[in-house]
Amino acid sequence: MRTGEREGANGLAAAVQAAANLLRAEVERMRARGVPVGEDDLRGLYISDQEASRILDVAGTGSEPTPSLPHPAEELVEALGGRMARLAQVCRLSEAECATVALCLVTETDPELERLVAYVQDDVSKKRPRVELVLRLLWEDAVVGQRSFDADARLRALHLVRLHDEAGQAATPLLARPMTLDPRIARFALGGDAIDEVIGPFATLSPANPDNEAAPIDPGHLSPRVLGLRGTDLAKTRRIAGALARSLGLDAIVELNLTQVREITHREAFERAGREAALSNAALLVRGFDELDEPVREGIATGLDGIAPLVLIHSVGEPTWHGPSVVVARPTVEERVIEWQSALRPLAQDPGVDAALPALAAKFELDTGAIAEAAATALGLATAREPATACLTVEDLYAAARARSAPILSSLASKVGHHKSWDDLILEPDPQAQLRELCSMVEHRHKVYDEWGFGEKLSSGKGVVSLFAGQSGTGKTMAAGVIAGELGLDLYKIDLSGVVSKYIGETEKNLGAIFRDASLSNAILFFDEADALFGKRSEVRDAHDRYANIETAYLLQQIEDYAGPVILSTNLKMNLDEAFLRRMHFVIDFPMPEEPYRYRIWTTTLPAAVPLADDADFHFLARQFRVSGGNIRNIVLAAAFLAAKDGGSLGMRHLIQGTRREFQKLGRMVTEADFGEHMAHLE
Template identity: 45%
Template structure:
């Protein structure tokens, strides 16, 4: 009678597929004991001591709660809930715990700690691998649940959000998983980036706990850095840990990977004792930040230092203040507690104002280099769309990808969107103002640095300017500043003749730094074409080309004794329909 009950349809052996009864087998009677039976291969291997885990179904090392960094009240509530589950306060053995959060937020670590508290092992099954398997949904799902039961393991379905995507195979897999969960009648843990609404899928009355696993805050990041650096030789101070925790908003998994990468870097560095440095960890943190922003913006590799940029002393001091402000945000918002006093606006917003070529992009480059952060340049004029709602979609994509990029966002041509808000006269005016407000909202939500650049401050809305932490003017350089730029623009290895008169170039041509750089580079190519060292003839001809690009007149009083080099000859008339590039000089010379 007992053997017969073990082979009935509702028994675990039959319901879970460990034993199959062949209905068409030859029998000597109608009873179940007279039919042919087949045993699951996994069960047979287990009974023979040959059970093994396949690559997608590995038992995870279960950590203690002490190793899990979570907000204190959140952790206490979770531990209490698991205690009630362990005491069978719910009156049943089956339950579902759903952990929802971004990749690397510690969901699998929490699942392991839950199982350790219950004194059980955990078996991680990657739902993404199940979806990619070349087997039927049932054949993909059933073996994993059978193995978990044999080893009394809690099954944890990782990347569960994969099964929620609207594809035929995913729907079939989800149905197979739901059936397996309902048949197993045990604790199941789901981890993913999207919440699953299980109503109508799972058995009635099954307790289900859904928890949102948040990205770690500053204090939690400090604990994570300290925890993952234990056991690794390093030269970091408490201040270094503070800098890393504030500068890079990484999740636990990213911090662990950053430490591993930095360790490998330090071991292969020449003339090193193998100790991990702050520079190692900063570079590794950038590497393990979200890099998808590269598809939407131009990544600029920082190459300048503060001493490279020529600005009035007060303007340069403001750049240093931006660096200091961001570097100390973790101290002010974290250690000093100002984080509790504000919900938004914990990033840094700066407005750079100045004509083209005055150093706005270079200044953003300097700040990124000083802070060890990536820099992405976005041309706002390409983001703004004439179609209602498209601008917001474009901005949302950028800030969504920038969320965990730990990068400086540099928006050029900001007045394309942030011009003075008009009086609302029609729907287009109303939507233009909505677009402006939307970007301001996104800037306040972003916890990094956002720099906006514009050529004309007068075009900017006053209410918008008041929302900036810093507003820095980039003036066209005066003669002494231009002289500094000219002295710095030529590389040490560039061949220049003694006849090159830098003083003349700085005094005569009132060019911004960007245009001076263009002239220097063009002169170098002209000299290379002639097979000579750079001389004044090359510089003057390069200046002529730069003036043509800028649409400026070539005035004899500016070019002085070198004007004959640029005076148009009979074979070089001005283009038809174009304004003349040569005009009457102040000395009365006739020009064409």
């Protein structure tokens, strides 16, 4: 038996005797007044005088009458010792209120006292003390005592005791209502420290472990002691909550998630959690307050100045608690590196992992909790690959970091997978160099903006915004995929046809959803055919023109505020607003490939397993047909299907036929001169 429980058991024995003394005095008073208790022949249906005397004798009170105590509650409360004193202190109970709790406790834990309570109330079925009996035993002024059983008085508002209706009665008068003790209060008085089982499914009790986190303010100066904590990093919020708790000498944190509350009201959950915090010398951290309806929030707010030593209200967005609050900033790159190092320290890892952490931390703005989860995910990936000797690699960490980012953007975006490499991207030297510079800017923005101080000089965000301009098929989407692969980030393609709405205000709503999700996903956003929204702003002729310009300005602002890379593509660069172009960090032109690049595209598009005929003349195709890389890929694929149908190798006749079909799709005329000596291959 634990020390607290042993002390509770010893105190309970003394309390039983004290309660027996209290009831004996009442029995003597009843007998002296000639109250006819149990004077009939229905033995077994009532408690006889002889049975009452036997119980009193067993309780050790002797045969001599005990005179009435001037303050009978004092002996009962003192018998239960420190736990009852602690309860009285944190709940701010009067002596009579505390004695009420003690009387309910001993009655419910000793069967003999149950029978004695029934005897005093002259009903064998009434084993729980009624309000009338409690007032008679413990209050000098019964009228004043009745107020202690109002719904908003502490005995009931703090859920210490519960009043019941008599069986079969729709509404029992207050004085006739029996009462029971709350199970958590009973366990506490007897030395138990388990959390209230009523709130157990949606609340936790954990120690306020010491760490290096400093309290942002001194909560001792707050009145009431209620503070808002705003931020998306829940793990860091818990650390700050622990620091605030320790600054007040508190030992633990009770965390209540209001969004998970079931079967009881949100207000009761809050009241019980506050009581738990007071009994456990803990701070109360409330989550989900900002997700409740306003009337529910207002109902809870009226009880914020309760018995909890400190209440911390967490919100993800704008706080709905209008008192003092602090912002829990997302960890900096340096802090994320430290978190990664701490999470990976006990794990086996490749030598290059530690050197890769600064770049990893700069690319993925994970919070402290997500980093710990990502480390566990990386270990799972390594274990699946090498069960016996799991060793983390840089690739494991990047895959885990992507997995722990927001799992999916809204339905207005689609994830682009299977990224190509630089070898797959066939471009002229200058645009390829600009693409590498773009990657370098993303890689080193932390050093330039934060370490070198350029971030303080800039009014806009620290993201990297680029425009890819060129005809369809020139490699814009492939280039975005190459960049995503190089940086180890996910690429999401935005469907602007689903974003832009004819309804006023809907476009901004859609764009807001995209960037809100993207801010948590650490993703590259790729807006295809951006001229649909970024065309030259029109002269305002009506409300729709005005709102179209507002939509453009809104998206520009969202792009500038976004911390990650944004890529926009267009086929018609000349249609874009010049003010929009000035906001780009990079404007990269994707020209139609010239003959040498077309030849490379023709030859590299074919997989190595394709059986190729000797007459395939890629020099001729590259020289003769000025088409984009996308067109070439379509031609080669069509030719492959023609060759598969013939059951032989892919030859010139298949390539010529594929070229003809592609030209027909493009609406371009073809003549005999275009195919020259290979015209014979056309049917």
